[in-house]
Amino acid sequence: MRIRGIIAAAVATAALAGLGITGATTAQAATPQVSGHQCTAGGGFISGTPQNGFFCVGGKYAGQPID
Template identity: 50%
Template sequence: MRIRRKVAAVIATAALAGLGLTGAATATAQGAPSVVTPSECRQGGGTPAINEEGNFCRGGTHDGEQVD
């Protein structure tokens, strides 16, 4: 009986920890859109589309982020 309780407690703790991490990742992903510099866009492997409407970074790790 004691072993079952310990196993259940470990599983419950792991499940709650996983939910906490998922919630944090979701909050970060849904935050305000970030703004990057043209050099940050290039360093991430993208191309700053400054002359186009919206001034976004195209491609790379900053794809779709606004370039300032």
């Protein structure tokens, strides 16, 4: 019984460590940006404000920031 508890703790620790590594990699990934021309050519339109940034709405590049 004691060995089963040790193995369960080791598996849980390994799983949590794996999640930490995956989360760090995802957080460092750059958000893709498109130009205003790419947004409109892809069927979308530009929306947003200078304070909050501009984003493509609809079309092929929906949700991506405009550079």
